[in-house]
Amino acid sequence: MSNSNVHPAFKEILDSIKKPSVSEQLVDLNDVALKEARNLIKKNQILLDGYNEILSLLLDTGGVTKEQIVGILQETLKKHNEK
Helix, strand or coil: CCHHHCCHHHHHHHHHHHCCCHHHHHHHHHHHHHHHHHHHHHHHHHHHHHHHHHHHHHHHHCCCCHHHHHHHHHHHHHHHHHC
16 A cells, blocks of 8 residues: 555554564674574584594593594584484
């Protein structure tokens, strides 16, 4: 429906109904920020778990190869993706 046939007194009200309020926009932005924060936390947890595995191997064996580090990080990522 076009607002051109609407009485001017109601046009502003109709226009404001169609637009999300500032608080609705902030809630939407907050939801996006919360999702991004959760994604970052998950990525940090994956890295932390991988680093813990690498550190354990270092302490147990006294050395770690590049291939072992890559393998550990890949396995850690795989475990988190299965959750």
